[in-house]
Amino acid sequence: MTIAAPRHVELDYTGSERLTMNMGPQHPSAHGVFRAILQLEGETVVGVDAVIGYLHRCHEKLAETLTYAQYPSIASKTDYVAAMTSEFAYVRAAEMIGKIEVPKRAQYLRVIAAELQRVASHLLWLGTWCLDMGGALGGGATIFLYCIREREMILDLFESLVGARLLYGFYQVGGVRYDLPAGWVDTCRQTVDVIDTRIDEYQRMLEDNPFFQVRTQGVGVISRELAQEVGIAGPLLRGSGVAFDIRRGEPYSSYEDFEFRVPVETSGDCFGRYKVRMAEFRESLTIVRQALDRLPDGPISSRPGLKSVAQTRIPKGEAYARVEGARGEVGCYLIADGSAKPYRMKWRGASFSNLAILPHIIPGHKVADVVAIMGSVDPVFGEVDR
Amino acid sequence: MTAWLLPFLVPFIVMNAILGIVTYVTLLERKFAARMQSRIGPYRVGPHGLLQPIADAIKLMMKEDVVPTAADRPIYNLAPIVFVLPCMFIFATIPFAPGLGVADLNIGILFFLAVSAMEIVGLFMAGWGSNNKYAMLSAMRAVNQVISYDLPFIFSALTPVLLAGSLKLSDIAAAQAGLWFIFYPVIGQLAFIAFIVSTVASENRAPFDILEAESELVAGFRVEYSGMKFALIQLGEYAHVIGASFLGALLFLGAWAGPGPEWLGPVWFLITAMLIFLLVTWVRWSFVRIRVDQILALSWKALLPSTLLLLIATAIVVVWRGVPGV
Numbered sequence: 001m002t003i004a005a006p007r008h009v010e011l012d013y014t015g016s017e018r019l020t021m022n023m024g025p026q027h028p029s030a031h032g033v034f035r036a037i038l039q040l041e042g043e044t045v046v047g048v049d050a051v052i053g054y055l056h057r058c059h060e061k062l063a064e065t066l067t068y069a070q071y072p073s074i075a076s077k078t079d080y081v082a083a084m085t086s087e088f089a090y091v092r093a094a095e096m097i098g099k100i101e102v103p104k105r106a107q108y109l110r111v112i113a114a115e116l117q118r119v120a121s122h123l124l125w126l127g128t129w130c131l132d133m134g135g136a137l138g139g140g141a142t143i144f145l146y147c148i149r150e151r152e153m154i155l156d157l158f159e160s161l162v163g164a165r166l167l168y169g170f171y172q173v174g175g176v177r178y179d180l181p182a183g184w185v186d187t188c189r190q191t192v193d194v195i196d197t198r199i200d201e202y203q204r205m206l207e208d209n210p211f212f213q214v215r216t217q218g219v220g221v222i223s224r225e226l227a228q229e230v231g232i233a234g235p236l237l238r239g240s241g242v243a244f245d246i247r248r249g250e251p252y253s254s255y256e257d258f259e260f261r262v263p264v265e266t267s268g269d270c271f272g273r274y275k276v277r278m279a280e281f282r283e284s285l286t287i288v289r290q291a292l293d294r295l296p297d298g299p300i301s302s303r304p305g306l307k308s309v310a311q312t313r314i315p316k317g318e319a320y321a322r323v324e325g326a327r328g329e330v331g332c333y334l335i336a337d338g339s340a341k342p343y344r345m346k347w348r349g350a351s352f353s354n355l356a357i358l359p360h361i362i363p364g365h366k367v368a369d370v371v372a373i374m375g376s377v378d379p380v381f382g383e384v385d386r
Numbered sequence: 387m388t389a390w391l392l393p394f395l396v397p398f399i400v401m402n403a404i405l406g407i408v409t410y411v412t413l414l415e416r417k418f419a420a421r422m423q424s425r426i427g428p429y430r431v432g433p434h435g436l437l438q439p440i441a442d443a444i445k446l447m448m449k450e451d452v453v454p455t456a457a458d459r460p461i462y463n464l465a466p467i468v469f470v471l472p473c474m475f476i477f478a479t480i481p482f483a484p485g486l487g488v489a490d491l492n493i494g495i496l497f498f499l500a501v502s503a504m505e506i507v508g509l510f511m512a513g514w515g516s517n518n519k520y521a522m523l524s525a526m527r528a529v530n531q532v533i534s535y536d537l538p539f540i541f542s543a544l545t546p547v548l549l550a551g552s553l554k555l556s557d558i559a560a561a562q563a564g565l566w567f568i569f570y571p572v573i574g575q576l577a578f579i580a581f582i583v584s585t586v587a588s589e590n591r592a593p594f595d596i597l598e599a600e601s602e603l604v605a606g607f608r609v610e611y612s613g614m615k616f617a618l619i620q621l622g623e624y625a626h627v628i629g630a631s632f633l634g635a636l637l638f639l640g641a642w643a644g645p646g647p648e649w650l651g652p653v654w655f656l657i658t659a660m661l662i663f664l665l666v667t668w669v670r671w672s673f674v675r676i677r678v679d680q681i682l683a684l685s686w687k688a689l690l691p692s693t694l695l696l697l698i699a700t701a702i703v704v705v706w707r708g709v710p711g712v
Binding site for chain 2: 019021027028029040043130131132133134137138139140141142145146149205206209211212214215366367368369370371
């Protein structure tokens with residue numbers, strides 16, 4: 001299959017020259033350190049060059065120097081907004097090579113953590129996206145602060161579970177590191193209910209607002225074909241009408257036990273992606289409720305407690321594990337050589353693959369749409385550059 | 387013996403009163419926005435953050451004044467002054483109570499509209515002189531937007547003028563002694579809505595703040611300004627907002643009319659003006675920003691024709707029923 005060439009729009013333009021404008025790497029809406037070199041004709045973008053790599057931290061090389069017990073807490077630094085999912089992918093790859101069973105309780109705990117993380121990550125996306133469109137001194141800031149308030153509740157849950165608020169190290173090969181503290185289940189239930197009602201508030205505030213509608217509907221349309229050609233994943237793909245979700249298509253960690261919907265929108269624009277993520281909020285909360293209801297008793301790890309960092313040894317072999325992260329497919333390719341450290345590790349970052357869509361959809365839009373589209377793609381640059 | 391002093395004294399008092407109001411209106415807005423966002427807002431400097439505006443002013447004065455190497459220095463340095471002066475002049479014709487004002491011109495509202503449209507010169511100078519691509523794009527947007535929205539602004543402000551039958555601001559206020567123009571059936575409410583929308587747009591406040599647009603253009607035309615020059619631009623913007631709020635209160639909310647003795651008039655005027663300011667602030671902190679082409683479409687396709695029709699309808703009503711005010 002041939003990849004469609006990045007779109008360049010030739011406008012009937014009689015001016016003397018085009019304006020080249022740098023957006024980033026230091027820019028209020030760069031979502032980290034991203035540099036977009038825009039070619040402007042007036043207010044219209046005719047070409048975009050995406051420059052990445054400002055946040056490269058040699059994660060894959062680092063993984064070769066750290067043991068299977070050490071790396072999960074470092075893995076969370078790839079996608080620091082949804083730290084749980086990268087740990088999840090790494091330990092799953094190690095478990096696939098070693099054919100390590102994970103106890104049912106640990107599987108459920110993993111699901112609860114991953115889904116709460118998805119909600120937290122989507123909350124941050126909604127806030128920052130509205131900040132991009134609404135401005136730090138406008139309505140966007142209001143939504144942003146509301147979202148941060150709710151995200152804080154989830155981070156509090158994680159703090160009482162793990163002791164950390166952003167980078168957890170909750171997953172470990174064979175299970176999870178910590179069991180639920182007393183009273184955690186009730187707090188979690190209350191939080192989930194509160195967030196459920198707050199999401200109603202956001203939807204009322206945004207979807208009925210004509211300004212929000214004109215800024216998102218018909219903006220940054222990704223067709224179904226383009227989405228599949230470029231290889232985007234997650235809410236972007238589902239926003240373009242492809243019902244693909246790894247939790248459903250290739251269930252892992254007992255996802256087959258839970259009932260949830262895979263939301264799909266066919267419009268492919270920013271509004272469609274927004275609708276998909278808003279529906280995913282609900283589905284994640286449903287999964288958390290189900291998991292809390294049916295949480296089995298039993299051990300939280302199939303392996304004995306760690307006495308040294310080099311204790312976990314994985315036999316020779318290789319495996320690719322993928323999980324459905326907040327931004328799409330988070331994959332980890334691991335080659336083990338029988339020692340306590342992997343021989344080679346490769347990340348497939350969801351944001352990195354999703355970012356490839358930008359040159360295809362941005363040309364032809366106004367400067368203001370660039371930030372709206374960027375925000376709807378929801379890149380986390382820790383995951384793009386690793 | 388003090389007669390020669392008066393022309394200097396009155397503007398001096400009004401100017402300083404306005405500066406004080408403008409400074410504290412920033413605190414009002416910050417507190418109001420904080421409550422909307424379930425925050426507390428400034429709290430540390432003075433009781434309930436009451437000294438925050440003064441602390442801000444001192445901080446801005448002490449900041450280093452950075453001038454970009456490639457800036458067009460004369461234009462760059464002059465721009466904040468050119469911007470802030472019209473924003474101050476607009477208060478010249480506003481009567482704060484019967485007979486209390488700098489100059490109650492008989493073409494008061496014309497002066498107000500003309501002068502408030504002049505701020506665009508300062509905006510464009512700031513954007514051009516900074517020699518920055520963000521600033522220049524913002525300046526281009528500014529010219530587009532201010533020209534587009536001054537027309538509906540003028541037309542919606544002319545509706546009360548027709549109803550009162552006078553261009554003199556104190557006459558317009560006096561004409562509302564019986565019935566505030568916002569309560570004038572149908573016409574009053576429509577004109578008020580159009581006035582609020584076009585005011586927000588010509589003040590460049592969110593959701594129409596595409597000039598500043600910090601998520602796209604970082605800070606727009608003032609991206610290269612720092613210290614006191616930045617403070618002057620900020621002051622001008624807020625002065626313009628307050629001026630327009632006073633105008634709105636004067637045109638639609640009966641100006642100084644209110645219960646109590648007559649000397650309470652200025653207080654009522656201030657309260658109604660602040661109500662309009664809070665309405666504008668409420669809109670600002672709850673909407674996402676609208677795009678530049680959509681802003682222009684809204685003005686030329688919707689707001690301008692409708693305010694024009696409204697003006698004609700008002701003229702017909704006034705001819706049919708006679709001028710109610712005078």
